[in-house]
Amino acid sequence: MSELVQDKESSVAASISFNEATGESSNTTSPSELNHSRTFLDARTEEDLLSGIKKEAEAGRLPANVASGMEELYWNYKNAVLSSGASRADETVISNMSVAFDRMLLGVEDPYTFNPYHKAVREPFDYYMFVHTYIRPLIDFKNSYVGNASIFSELEDKIRQGHNIVLISNHQSEADPAVISLLLESQPFIGLNIKCVAGDRVITDPLCKPFSMGRNLICVYSKKHMNDDPELVDMKRKANTRSLKEMATMQRSGGQLIWIAPSGGRDRPNPSTGEWFPAPFDSSSVDNMRRLVEHSGTPGHIYPMSLLCYDIMPPPPQVEKEIGEKRLVGFHGTGLSIAPEINFSDVTADCNNPNEAKEAYSQALYNSVNEQYTILNSAIKHRKGIESSTSSVSLSQPWN
Template identity: 85%
Template sequence: MAQQRKISAQLNEGHNIVLISNHQSEADPAVISLLLEAQCQYIGENIKCVAGDRVITDPLCKPFSMGRNLICVYSKKHMNDDPELVDMKRKANTRSLKEMATLLRSGSQLIWIAPSGGRDRPDPSTGEWFPAPFDSSSVDNMRRLVQHSGAPGHIYPMSLLSYDIMPPPPKVEKEIGEKRLVGFHGTGLSVAPEISFSDVTADCNNPNEAKEAYSQAMYKSVNEQFKTLNSAINQGRGMEASISTVSLSQPWN
């Protein structure tokens, strides 16, 4: 809980916080709030989630969106599903970016974003779940929004394990109305120390190389945290799964 307490203090001081995370289920915003409500209620109530449009258009997903603070965007994975809607989707995404920029200029904002552009899925050959690769442009867009907000800002890598609550279909589907199964299962959340862009990119030769290096550093941290959560929850090790960089605890302790 050390990172959560640090984030709470930074928010109270007017700083902006962005959580760069993987994404496993439409229930993830609710999972985040529920896991944090006992010790960090302010975070759970005030977090703003960047979410795909399906969370407000799919009848099965809508209940998970109720009571959440959402900023909706159209994922690149679905941008070209209907050629007639591409222009509308791009304009909507631009409005969402402007809204985030406005929010960040006011300070004390907490934003969660999954830069993979969709939910994690299992490896088709092994069946094992892993965080989907990040889109480096999405990571860089958030970094620049924070940098130019005028308020101090921090970006933390965060990992979620929640897929058994409502796993997505094995493959990305275009149509609304996916067949889904809802289950009762343990969930986990981990936040690692913030990653400094300047530290990661000191040896990079150009902006594109720096953008990729920073995105990969974020993904590496999220993946490491996910492996620890998997060991704790799915392999039954509990808090004994903690490692030097990921210290686990129960949310009610």
């Protein structure tokens, strides 16, 4: 896959295509768009971008911490894209970062509020394609792999038949949803229809919000941050209850594809070895999803899925309370794998009580995710490629 250098004017035009399947589009532009500063869209050089950050900060349109975060992100993104060795990489950096900065500035000028269920914003600006254009240059497709790609085709068939699908997965970076879509670009149905259960941090951080706006999200408060502010605990719990009800309503309608990381946050490396591994699952979160599937009134299936992409946008070494984490960016290989569905009854037949069954089912899903992750790690980090395939995980590169 070659890098995608997108014309800035066309990427923000009100007539961007909204739905590839139907050809629908819109020429509607909001008042905030019409009055929005063109500082970054008019940028043609690195100097234009960096001076633009300073200009907007001095004018009071960018808070100092956001401005410094944008500048830091620029240098990290530039270093990552240039390290890819792709032709015209410098143009890609200017083009992609000017649009990203423009969206971040607009988000500060006119803050976007996410509903419990957020549908990807495709018009008048296509945030879905914006995210793809931005993340694509960070993926080393030559050293990226998909495990059991044929199962994703099976998922599409089931969803079109009205079945519900839940993907129980680990979570590595803010780029996870885009990585899933890009590695399955030959099967666009998955990327367009997946609904990601997302923590509040990706919908509140000004540097992250434009990327979140391009995804279908079910917004929740992570357990890891539930008690950060004791005064907000009750509000967060009520918000999570609303989101849970939203998921239940969606599943009753059938044909839903939901991705959730029941660890409650991103994976972190082992502090002593530095090795990354999938964070343990919270069995209560797994059980909540299982019961939603079983009580939806429509056929449902739960599949274990594994992701390896932390090098694209690694999280801070430790869980941080404050919004505004330092964003590192890298050019690296990525991996995605899925295993056959795991039925609750198949792994809990010998359990003596509901709690034991709940733990056993969660552990079975985690074990599968961990097994797939080990194979992806061998293929990508240890550069063994397709040879890392096993009888249970067949690696391929669907884009070739």
